[in-house]
Amino acid sequence: MGQGLSCGVSHEHGLFSAVQVGDLESVESLLARDPSLLHQTTVYDRHSALHIAAANGQIEILSMILDRSISPDLLNRNKQTPLMLAAMHGKISCVQKLLQAGANVLMFDSMHGRTCLHYAAYYGHSDCLQAILSAAHSNPVADSWGFARFVNIRDGRGATPLHLAARQRRPDCVHILLDNGALVCASTGGYGCPGSTPLHLAARGGSLDCIRELLAWGADRLQRDSSGRIPYVVALKHKHGACAALLNPTSAEPLVWPSPLKFISELNQDAKALLEQALMEANREREKSILKGTSYSLPSPSHSDVAVDDNISEASETELCCICFDQVCTIEVQDCGHQMCAQCTLALCCHNKPNPTTACLTAPVCPFCRSGIARLAVAKIKTNNEADSDVGDVSSSKLRRSRKSRNLSEGSSSFKGLSAVGSFSKMGGRGSGRIAAENEWIDKP
Template sequence: MGISFGCSASGERLVSAARDGDLEEAQALLQCNPRLAKYSTFGARNSPLHFAAMQGHNEIVTLLLEHGVDVDTRKYCGQTALMQSCRHGHWEVVQTLILYNANVNKGDYLNGLTALHFAALNGHARCLRLLVADYVPSAPSFWGPRRNLSVPDQGPDCVSEETTSLRSSLYKLINKTADGGVTGLHMASLKGHAECVHLLLDLGADVSALTFQYDTTVDMIGAGSSPLHYAACGGSIQCCQMLLARGANHLAINCNGWIPQQVAQVWGRHWLDGLLAPRSQCPVQPLGLSPFLTSPLMSIIQIARECGLGDMSILASGMDSCAVCLEKICTVAAEGCGHELCTRCALYLCSNGTSMSDPAGAVPCPLCRQGIVSFRKLPSASPIKDLTRSSALGLCTTCTVDEPEALFPSEFSCRADKRSRVLPLSPVGRSVTCTGFSTMNLPCGKYDPALATPDQAEAQETRDHHPEWSLEGGSHEEAQIPASAPAPDRATTPRSLSESALRSKSPKRGWLQDFVAWKQKHNCSSKPTSS
């Protein structure tokens, strides 16, 4: 069963708001109960973060992450929000999750598929580019003529140890296998996604990776199949040409005894016979760098994590505005041309644009079209303060928190009265006081002779003849304390004893006791006598 925090009805409303993209509804619900951000539906365990990521609602994803949701939370089958967004191609959501340090190496519980497998299977090259952003440094030297990233550099022109470590980590990420030994290159080749195949080959995908026996539908191709076997099954000429250009063996035999040409014949891809024939004379063109290979992406993501997206308006800051959006201040500058942009525009340029081949992986500057290899931070980009997350338990709407002025200056408070605010915990104690409810004047019923019973009529007649027994001006049933009586010590005297002592000192009895005594004295009956 899923874990529910708070009211389940409010949690379902938040799930519906996340699924439908209702940002105002989600903000209102989280403002009332911040714990709803961690709500999960019963049974399926789908959190609002999964629904928002699946539908591509980036603003709601950001809102949930700001309220403390675990970015790597899993649903019932082990899929994370990053896998959901890569599966449906929502690259903006992928970008947000990467900024919040989502784990790209996690696999689901069903087949061990990672976010990279989902992106490659569905042909989302932009998502693939963002998934490897932390493994591709902003340096053209990273993309040399050598393609096999599993072999360390040797010789006088070897790169630094850090670059070698990044290449090794990138190779492991790109060639990570799911159940059956299937890699992302196998899936992209099978589906015919040429852009993903091109990018994966540039990132160091192994064209000789082989599958093994596993009870799935792809086993009909045969265990021991290479990505070229899968491309032949899919029937994509472009994918087969890319694999052959990067050294794929068109004579490799799988466990069924088939070469890629025979796989194409079994699956009816007869247009591949000339290209995959053992003695094929079809020329194979050399393959350049992928346009989705972006070098400055790592630098701008690191700046965004450190300083945020720089959403300060130019009206509030008085600084120079970004030349692209004309709304935000400039926080980063391009290495080389030196043109200044805001962090959000630079991140969009690297995530959504196409790169140049010279220098390798550079993106064109939107102002001068010169290649940008990396970005540097400007002095106007101040680091984000490590704000303490607010407590999940809030106060009621009538509670106030008294806090020391030295620890919490007035400029950090959003309202002067400081009501209904959840503040971070501190070793310094705070006094919490709840404002009492306002007094209510309840209307008292008046005596109506037409609706009165005989007993009520007789009692009213008695009160008319004896005004001192009236309840107006205060009830005589309550204790009347003389002015000369000393005040009791309630700190040492029990409440029951002090009240009984006060009642014993009362000079008058209650009007009801006096009325009963008067009736007994005059031998009056409550019922009228018939003549």
């Protein structure tokens, strides 16, 4: 309904056609003769030249128009801004330029009450989604409206961007939204089946990747929608067998991103990526057990960590985690400098449960020196050449072995010989590139 960007109706001048195809020379020539053309719109949809440039990714023309002091928040017939159209079409350069020009991220269209954040999530443009969220941190929105409230903003039918991303099978967008504070168990209003959570919608869409992300961030498999259905029933209804197997309440509980890690003051992004990868791989191992013997069996996950096998070098062998003696140390506790593998770091943080009387989380402590963990970073692992060049070290591997023994002897008895798998077993807790027609937005229960 009026979402096309056809310029054929504007026969009185060729401005819109020139903008659409990116003919900068013709656009400049036309505007030189009649600057007022910038304020004209298409007859029905009321698209301005800025809307057309944004939707078609014509960054040079868009920049030229903005340089002429045109507002970045022009509205078309459906009260959509150029930023909404750029986010809908995944035109990241135009999104960034409009944000730099001060485009308002907190504007709602009149069709579905959606913002640019909803559009980026719905169409799966994760780069545009991240750009909008990053801009919102420094935008007046963060002060006046609140960033957390913006991330969980609802459209006219009560759907947050996370609901849309989960329903449309957009795992990258689901991850970005969760990482920025999206509420994993929020219920919808009238979108889908009323009362649906992102997990219900991912189950309906049959996206295993979305379900993995949601479960890893604490989505509740037992939460019911307004019809009393849990996500498992929704997956069965839509014949998504593998999803149903993971959502079955009788299946093993998934591992959840440890709450204490959310309160570490400085969790290095590279370290966080390693920890998240370890968590997802551990969950995939559980999936193999759940799906074993069914028609939905999954292949073994690919591990990026170097195999600590018979082929491992002498230098690398001395860098094995002193807790599990199975994985290479990849995470370093800042300040004290002790190192662990990602799996044991997760297990360490998962052993810190909230105090039931105060609901407060105790900060995780280093298992070697018992000092509080305030910062985590990627461990710096010495190579063979670096080890051989140590001054005065005639037998560096022996010294490094002794350091390993010292670390172990300093450790708490509760962590000696801790197996990553054993620890996790105790952790169980709970673009289409075009503007859509109106009927594509209707999501019937």
